[in-house]
Structures are given as structure tokens and as C-alpha cells.
């Protein structure tokens with residue numbers, strides 16, 4: 001019975017993150033390297049978060065042109 005509960009919880013969590021990632025929401029996950037849309041610079045794997053939002057939800061600042069990107073590689077205005 002416990003195993004069933006763990007299985008259901010795990011599957012629900014996976015489905016949740018897959019759906020959030022598809023919707024490109026803040027709660028989604030993106031493991032792919034992103035490129036800066038402004039200058040096409042490949043973003044480093046190890047990112048240094050700037051500010052609370054980047055710490056919580058991911059995202060990066062382009063080291064070349066200083067644009068703020070979200071974790072999906074889109075510019076945040």
C-alpha cells in the first residue's frame with residue numbers, strides 16, 4: 001500500500017513538471033543549454049544567479065550582452 005502511494009506521488013510530480021515545462025512556466029524545468037536570442041552566445045552551464053528571481057526560478061544574464069534571459073532562453077523585459 002505504501003509503495004502504491006509513493007508511486008502515485010512520484011508519477012504526479014513528473015507529470016506536473018513535464019506539463020509546466022511544456023507551458024514554459026516558471027515552475028518548469030529546462031535542462032537544455034540556451035542561446036542568447038540577442039547575440040547568439042551560448043550560455044554557460046554553471047550560471048551565477050543575479051537576484052531573487054533567478055535564484056528561485058532559474059534564468060541567467062548573458063555574459064556577452066548583459067540581457068536577462070529566463071531559463072528557456074527568452075529575453076525578460
Ligand SMILES: [Zn+2]
Pocket residue numbers: 036037038039040041062063064065066067
Ligand atoms: Zn547576449
